Amino acid sequence: MAEKHNEHHKHSHPHPPALKEPVTAELDAAGKSLSEALRISFIILKVIMVVLIVAFLASGFETVGSDEQAIVMRFGKIRGIGEQRLLGPGPHWILPYPIDEIIKIPVERKVNLAINSFWYFQTKEDMLAEKPRPVRPDQPLSPTRDGYCITRSEKRTGPSDDMSADSGAAPGSSGGSDYNIAHTKWQLTYQIDDPEQFFRNVHVADVKPGDVYFDVITGDNGVKPLLENMFEDAVVTTMVNYTIEEAISSSERIPRDVKRLLQDKLDQALSGIKVVSVQLTKSEPPRQVQPAFEASIMASQAAQKTKTQSRTYAGNTLNGAAGPVAEELFAALHNKNLSDEAKEILWSRLAGAAQEKIAESRAYRTKIIETAKANADYLERLLPEYNQRPQLVLQEIYLSALEKILNNADEKFVLQPAGAARDKELRILLNRDPGLKPKAGKGQAAGQGQ
Numbered sequence: 001m002a003e004k005h006n007e008h009h010k011h012s013h014p015h016p017p018a019l020k021e022p023v024t025a026e027l028d029a030a031g032k033s034l035s036e037a038l039r040i041s042f043i044i045l046k047v048i049m050v051v052l053i054v055a056f057l058a059s060g061f062e063t064v065g066s067d068e069q070a071i072v073m074r075f076g077k078i079r080g081i082g083e084q085r086l087l088g089p090g091p092h093w094i095l096p097y098p099i100d101e102i103i104k105i106p107v108e109r110k111v112n113l114a115i116n117s118f119w120y121f122q123t124k125e126d127m128l129a130e131k132p133r134p135v136r137p138d139q140p141l142s143p144t145r146d147g148y149c150i151t152r153s154e155k156r157t158g159p160s161d162d163m164s165a166d167s168g169a170a171p172g173s174s175g176g177s178d179y180n181i182a183h184t185k186w187q188l189t190y191q192i193d194d195p196e197q198f199f200r201n202v203h204v205a206d207v208k209p210g211d212v213y214f215d216v217i218t219g220d221n222g223v224k225p226l227l228e229n230m231f232e233d234a235v236v237t238t239m240v241n242y243t244i245e246e247a248i249s250s251s252e253r254i255p256r257d258v259k260r261l262l263q264d265k266l267d268q269a270l271s272g273i274k275v276v277s278v279q280l281t282k283s284e285p286p287r288q289v290q291p292a293f294e295a296s297i298m299a300s301q302a303a304q305k306t307k308t309q310s311r312t313y314a315g316n317t318l319n320g321a322a323g324p325v326a327e328e329l330f331a332a333l334h335n336k337n338l339s340d341e342a343k344e345i346l347w348s349r350l351a352g353a354a355q356e357k358i359a360e361s362r363a364y365r366t367k368i369i370e371t372a373k374a375n376a377d378y379l380e381r382l383l384p385e386y387n388q389r390p391q392l393v394l395q396e397i398y399l400s401a402l403e404k405i406l407n408n409a410d411e412k413f414v415l416q417p418a419g420a421a422r423d424k425e426l427r428i429l430l431n432r433d434p435g436l437k438p439k440a441g442k443g444q445a446a447g448q449g450q
Contacts, residue, residue, distance in 0.1 A: 056096055064089050064104060069195045073101040078196070086195060105195040106214050110276055113224065115186040115231055120146040120287065141286055146183075148286070149239040151247050153178040180244040185282040186258075188231055190275050192217075197272030202226065223273065230269075234262040244293075245300065248283050255280045323351025 064070045070087040072079040072094050079085070079100065094100040121142070141148070192198050205221035216222050238257045239247060247254065259278040266273050285293040318326035329346045332338050350358070386393040406412055 062092050062094060062104075064092060068104045069107050071103045071105065071195060071199055073103060074099065078199075103199060104213060105192055105198060105217075107192050107195055109214065110189050110191050111218050113188040113190065113227060113231075115188060115228065115235075116147070117228070117232055118147040118149050118184045118186070118235065119282070120148070120183050139288075141181075141288060148181040149184050149235060149247065151180045151182055151239055151242055151244045153180055153243065179240075181286060182239070182244050182247045183282075183284050183286065184235070184239075184247070184280060186231070186235065186255075187277075187279040187281050188227065188262075188275070189277045189279075190227065190273055192272060193274035194272030197270050198223075199272075201270045201272070223271075226271070227273070230265050231258075231262055234258050234265065237261060244285060245297070248285065248297075319352060321352050322354040323349070325349045325351070326354075 062070070064087050068089065070092070071085065072087065202217075202223055203226075204217050204223070218224060235258055238254060238261060241257075242254060255278040259275050262278070263275045266275065284290075322329060325346055329350065332343055332346050382393060
């Protein structure tokens with residue numbers, strides 16, 4: 001029995017070690033699989049991290065358009081010094097957000113802004129209509145609804161027509177105390193000239209996702225309210241220095257003054273905005289007085305036309321009489337302080353009919369002088385003969401004069417003295433021969449010669 005039990009014990013004892021080997025093998029395989037999985041996971045994680053880092057760094061590439069300049073903000077502060085603070089057109093790399101932030105500002109784009117705050121109230125139907133609707137007599141101008149500009153009633157009397165650079169007011173004052181009103185429409189064209197000044201000093205609402213920065217800065221939440229207020233102030237300051245006639249007819253002078261005044265205000269505010277142009281697109285008197293104003297304009301134009309014609313006639317008359325130097329010469333003749341040499345210079349520049357008359361007078365004077373000299377010479381030569389034989393010389397002079405007279409006569413009659421005969425009637429038939437024609441006079445001879 002003991003031997004059987006020992007044999008049984010010998011045979012049963014080796015089984016536990018046989019079961020331990022498979023478990024250890026399974027654990028080793030699982031550990032290897034887990035280790036391999038972890039290793040692959042770490043590799044994938046590294047790849048993902050590298051991809052994310054590359055993507056993060058790649059997000060810092062920005063392209064600035066050809067009409068833009070950019071400012072880089074690093075933790076809310078403008079990055080760079082001097083010219084490096086602005087990025088020009090082309091690709092650029094910056095540190096990604098939230099470290100750096102790029103602000104692209106369009107500097108080459110010109111923006112048009114219509115200013116209609118000085119125009120009378122119009123409904124949508126009025127705006128779409130081809131012709132303005134006539135105003136009713138019982139429809140007065142409403143200052144709370146209709147826009148308008150105030151103009152002077154008379155022209156400025158100051159020494160200069162230019163406005164001062166600070167206030168836009170004229171150096172002189174108006175001669176009248178009354179004022180008129182006019183309705184005007186304007187067109188403002190501007191662009192951003194200094195991006196840094198614009199970004200620092202002009203309030204622009206935050207750009208929301210999906211919004212275009214250019215549309216935001218030029219819209220109601222950007223620079224538009226600022227420009228409208230400054231432009232309206234410049235127009236009010238400028239228009240009060242002009243009459244309503246000048247406001248209606250001036251298409252260059254008034255916009256030029258408004259542009260200068262508006263640019264001064266923008267420069268003082270360090271806005272970085274440049275005014276490209278200002279246009280006065282429409283200018284009309286109040287509709288309530290339109291017929292009277294048109295009649296006044298027509299009368300003013302007729303008066304101006306008459307003045308122009310009068311000036312033209314006066315100028316032509318003066319030029320025809322004495323040439324361009326006529327007015328200057330006339331003033332010189334009444335100037336007692338002017339020297340004779342200066343007057344002689346003006347006389348030498350004389351032209352026109354006066355110059356012709358002077359030339360004729362000088363020629364006639366020369367002729368008279370020469371004739372007198374010739375007669376004097378003749379008498380001087382004749383004087384010795386006259387002293388010797390006075391009767392003979394007088395008779396010769398008489399006969400010469402008579403011969404000269406008779407040569408110009410068509411018919412000659414010689415009447416001998418009747419002596420003691422009296423109470424005799426002498427009849428002479430003038431031009432008794434019909435075929436005999438009288439000699440042509442000087443006027444007729446001149447006409448035939450022509």
